[in-house]
Amino acid sequence: MRCMTFMVLLSLLLLPPTSLQSQSHYAPLTMPLDLVDFARDNGCAQIDNFFDRPGMIDPPFVYGWAEGDRENSAAFWCQKQNARTYKLIFRVRDPKQMAGCATTIEWPNPPAGLSVEVRPSLSLSSFRDASDPKLPKPAGEVSNARVIVNYYDGLTDVFLCHKGRWLVSSTD
16 A cells, blocks of 8 residues: 555656646645635735745735734735736634724735734834825824735835724835
8 A cells, every 4th residue: 555655646746747737726826725715706816926036035925914813814915817906915714803994905016025023113104094195194103013014125015904994104
């Protein structure tokens, strides 16, 4: 039996990579399959060429952006189907974790890698509304702010769900 299992594994390893890929209904994955499926259900596709750039880059997804267990929340970039625009999509097990913020942000710029940070004291003076920059800028500070950081090659966008709206601060 062990010999048979070994032979099956060996034959899979000897197949050309395209043979293995054809058994999947996706191109090579740039994020976990459950997020790829969730993106598709929301009219979006994974960014196939996401890692086709020089240097170190975080993945286009992050788990644990909301308070609580890591597996209860995810955020990820995807590309709108048949368009050159992007979405930052937020997935949570409990809708209350969204605190009134939208589950999607439309984004015109090519996305970077995502990570989660907790900022002990965050001034809102450099933030604007992520969906409507014409809205008044927020004021004040937030303690222990859990933010999503979109970063690549010196360009940074910090996203914060605050009082029912997504705010963003961009720096280069």
